[in-house]
Amino acid sequence: MRLYNTLSRSVEEFVSRDDGRVSMYTCGPTVQAPPHFGHARAALVPDVLRRWLTSRGYAVFHVRNITDVEDKIIARAVAEGRPAAAVAETYARIYDEQMTRFGILPPHIAPRASGHITEMIGLIERLVEVGAAYEAGGDVFFAVRRFDTYGNLSGRNVDELRAGARIEPTERKRDPLDFALWKGVRGQPGSLQEPSWPSPWGRGRPGWHIECSAMASRYLGAAFDIHTGGVDLAFPHHENEIAQSEAASGRRFARYWVHNGLLTLDDAKMSKSVGNVIGLGEALDRYGADVLRSFYLSAHYRSPVDFSxxxxxxxxxxxxxxxxxxxxxxxxxxxxxxxxxxxxxxxxxxxxxxxxxxxxxxxxxxxxxxxxxxxxxxxxxxxxxxxxxxxxxxxxxxxxxxxxxxxxDDGAGLVGPLVAELLRLRSEARERRDFATADAIRAGLAGHGVVVEDSPEGPRWHLA
Ligand SMILES: [Zn+2]
Known part of the structure; x- marks a missing residue:
């Protein structure tokens, strides 16, 4: 099989590290809101890849994490006056339910960040030890200039990035490109809304990027086959995952980087910030799982798809x-x-x-x-x-x-008789010259994709 690798910017022959086995990591949801239809594509693409590799005889081992420790969850917890863990629990359950409805194979392991703080601290300690990270006032940062190949995945030039970046007055980092591995927390130690854990640098919480590095290596090892995610994650998230993981292990992290294109709405990226969000649950109610799957699969996974x-x-x-x-x-x-x-x-x-x-x-x-x-x-x-x-x-x-x-095929047996019944009511309405009702029935059917055509033998219908 040939697979496009973002890292090499080319379609490569896929060769697994271990004969007959494939290890795959997918960046899962940050559980602070229900998933939107755009998120569903980042789950669907690895689902189809996994199904295809399986049908080709590979034993695929798939890890998809749940990010349940993150600034956005804390913001939601504070806004709602609930524990951050309760916010995460609510949306993790909704995510799982909707993925099941969408027909996405469940991952073999769905590790939660909150259960892997020890591994994250261990990884950060290792990065400090090898000189790739430094502590500053209770925070720990990754020193981007200590990682030579930074920018390779997303094709970014470090000097250009640096020219466009700046250090906020509140930040303690040495270089504008450095990013937080550990965020010191100065609030209440027992806060349920802003959870924190003890560490060699004081109480705090991990940064988002280190979470994925730690969970991927915990279950797949320092080196594995395929890493997937939306193309919007290539920079900085995946770039940072590579830097952290490879600086710590000295080994190549993921061999193949598979990125899906995004769902757009009138050519704008579908995201909460734009406010043009269609919930996955709502989309499943309206169209059903197979129609949504077919909608996505009728485009190549790397192309953007416009919602229409x-x-x-x-x-x-x-x-x-x-x-x-x-x-x-x-x-x-x-x-x-x-x-x-x-x-x-x-x-x-x-x-x-x-x-x-x-x-x-x-x-x-x-x-x-x-x-x-x-x-x-x-x-x-x-x-x-x-x-x-x-x-x-x-x-x-x-x-x-x-x-x-x-x-x-729940609708199949019913659609025909139901349409026939409505067309009978429409004919009756026409006979009593109630054309408003007749037209309303026809328009209502059209709204469900049922096209009615009148013929000398009576009305006929087909799906649009
Ligand atoms: Zn990730």
């Missing part, structure tokens, strides 16, 4: 084509499935696309062509061939993480 109702409708219509074929095609025992050229070809294209830096748009196009071929088989009465296409579609869509089982 039209593209979501397209995703829904595409999935309905798959489901309609699955309902129409017969099911046969695997042993009874014939070898069909169109199925073999679709499988080959699918595999080649996924092996080519997870090209899900091309992989999905192969599945749409498979469905078209399958429908032609049905029209021609070639039932056994259609059954082979059906089995392949279920298998390959399953690798992408879709749940196309009949049990998941």
């Amino acid at each position: 109702e039209a593209r979501l409708s397209e995703a829904r219509a595409g999935l309905e084509r798959w489901r309609a074929f699955l309902r129409a095609a017969p099911q046969l025992q695997v042993a009874d499935l014939p070898d069909v050229a169109a199925v073999r070809e679709a499988r080959g294209r699918f595999t080649a696309a996924m092996d080519d830096d997870l090209s899900t748009p091309v992989a999905q196009a192969a599945l749409f062509d498979l469905v078209s071929a399958g429908n032609r088989m049905l029209e021609a009465g070639r039932q056994a061939e259609a059954a082979a296409a059906r089995a392949a579609l279920l298998e390959l869509a399953g690798i992408l993480g879709y749940d196309l089982s009949p049990a998941s």
Whole structure:
């Protein structure tokens, strides 16, 4: 398989460190608010990568942390008058629930920062020992100029960065690029809103960047295969993770850096600061997990994706084509499935696309062509061939993480009768010349993607 590595800025042949095994770390959520639809992509991309590597025979070990010690959580705790741990607990649970609804495979370990303070202190001590970090008034900073390759991941030039940075009057660091590993706390030692822990530098809490370095190396070792995250984390978060981890261990941290593009809304990054946030829970209610998955996978994972109702409708219509074929095609025992050229070809294209830096748009196009071929088989009465296409579609869509089982097809059996019932009411309204009601029913159906066309034989409908 070939995979784009942000570190080399090129598509590389993927070679795992340990034959047959892949170790993967994903930056998880800072649990201070419910996840938005944009966050979901940073969970979906490693999910699809993991599913593909697994289908290729690798045993993937996946760690995704929970950042439950962070300034934003403390700010929320103070604002709400609740313990920081309660804020973190609330949103960690919401995150897990929504990821499950979205069909994201749970990580093998979901370490919380609050449970790894000892490891973080140990890592900071090591960095001070090797001269890569220094203490200043109860804080500890990483000395960026002591790490030669700083800026390599994100392609930044240290001198240019330094020219654009400045030290705030309240900060004790020596260089504007230095960043906090440990933040001394001068408040109440037992505060529930601003938790702190004892350390060689006095009470305080870890910085966000050191949390990931400590948790990744705790469970995956100083060197591992793949690190994923949104491209917005490449600088400074991932740059700092590399600096901390490699300065401490002297070994190369993650071998491959996989970054997903962001979700945009009218070309603006979807983030709380812009105020254009769509909650993942709300999106799941409105569109369902598979439509959201299809929306994202119809773009390459590195490209930005613009949120658009039209593209979501397209995703829904595409999935309905798959489901309609699955309902129409017969099911046969695997042993009874014939070898069909169109199925073999679709499988080959699918595999080649996924092996080519997870090209899900091309992989999905192969599945749409498979469905078209399958429908032609049905029209021609070639039932056994259609059954082979059906089995392949279920298998390959399953690798992408879709749940196309009949049990998941909750709307399929109901949509037809419900639309027919509404069209009957519409016809009655028209007969009594109540065109306002008739038009309202038609417009209401259109709002759900049901297009009504009148014909001499009566109204017909299809999904947009
Ligand atoms: Zn991280």
